[in-house]
Amino acid sequence: MIYELSNDLRKKLIPMFDDMDSTIILSCLQGHMGSAWVDDLENPTVAQVTVGIFVFFAGNPNTKIAEELLYNLSDYNLVIVNTDEWKKRIESVHKGSIEKFQRYKFLKNPDHLGKSHIQNLLSPLPEGYELKKIDATIAKEPSLHELSEDFITQFNSIDDFINRGVGFAVLNEGQVVCGATSFSIYDDGIEIEIATHPQHRRKGLATITASALIVDCLNRGIYPSWDGANNESVKLAEKLGYIFKESYDTYFINYIK
Template sequence: MITELNKSEFYKIRHITDKCKNIEVRAVVSGNNPGGVYVDHSTEPTAAFIWIEGQKGFQIVGDPQSISFLTGLEEYMRKHIEPKLQKQNINWVEIGLDPDPWDKTIQNIFQQRNISSDTQHVFTLRGNPQSIEFQDQEVNIQRISCELLKSRRLENHSFLESKILRFWDSTDSFLEQGFGYFVEDNNNVVSLCFSAFVVDKTHAIDIETLEQHKRRNYGAAVARAFVQECLQQGIHPYWDCTPDNTGSIRLAEKVGMSLDFDYQISYYGLS
């Protein structure tokens, strides 16, 4: 029977998720980042369906032949999970998976849905690039600090705080485990790059530049600052993006990252 685990029980699927390349899964299961876990058996799970709060999506891991998932996951989603998503104004179910062998299983589980698939790229840092340095000395790049968050001195403080709280339970949790940089212009955050998910010494990156400030190389500046600290601290940066996001791909490559692996996203709309 499909069961939702309490956070204190997430350890029950560590034997499954420790093998996952996707660090978002391990970040949730380790308790670092918010999310939920649904399993096929409450005592000895063989498969898990994991809610990644920061991504507003799921990952499915473990045994693709789990009878509980094959026969009951679609109904469980419809009765217990999808109503919660709709209350949050989430109109799509997105599920990340290893293409082989979960792709056929997902099609079978959700055969009553109009399910589609796409691919995600993951870039990581290879080697030790020596060319990462600030090119524009006029850009006001700062590290996100406790003092900054407590002072609320930035005019768009709510933007910075909301970005962090999308991925973290609190700003304190973020400051304890992650870090980030931002470009300040006229007392506003106009571009930022920070740790969205953290597992051990791997930090998944979230980066955003406000629309009116794009094409000024601000994204490259904060990404370089972030990756530079990763190099100094022995941290492994992890960059997840869609294949059609050519700007994000160029930026990842610009700071010395290269394609590591792909994974599949299956998705369907909620009526």
């Protein structure tokens, strides 16, 4: 049997996940969002952290409870673990339903993000485009959610996002064509979510929007964490000043209950 941990008990899992170097995990274990599941409320030996489609496992993978947790998934999941034992267990339990690919980590050092350098990237937008901080009106705009379902959905509501999150958007003819937001939040910062409409790419919109978000975070003394999903994301991160750390295995699991 598995149990969901209340917010006030999640911090006890921090040592179990400490070497995974993910601010998304912190956003859950610090009680900001997501859910945490364990085999035992008092002395957990295996645990699952979920924030949106991101799912992390730690502890002992070679138990029946670990298998139960591996089935505690939504329809579409990006599963991340950091031991070969967990990888073997995932590949065994979800054989035929997984796709393994690489994501990309960067060093989390605010000294790498020179504010003057990033402000210089805030060049004028092409004609017809406008950069705006996301307010309640833009947060309700359907084109924002069509661009990425993950811009604000980890928050309890639009008001919750406005109160606790942050984001910037580029609009063209009233439609959001590029956005950069706090996918998740933790005590000392945010995890960035960024997307550009395919028809509006290669115009510098992502660079400008990300720069606006990063400068806003730095001005408020919080860290804008970046985790790359592809080579384009890596190149943009490095352009902004982030320093690549390593690639890591990620499992896309299409789980049909």
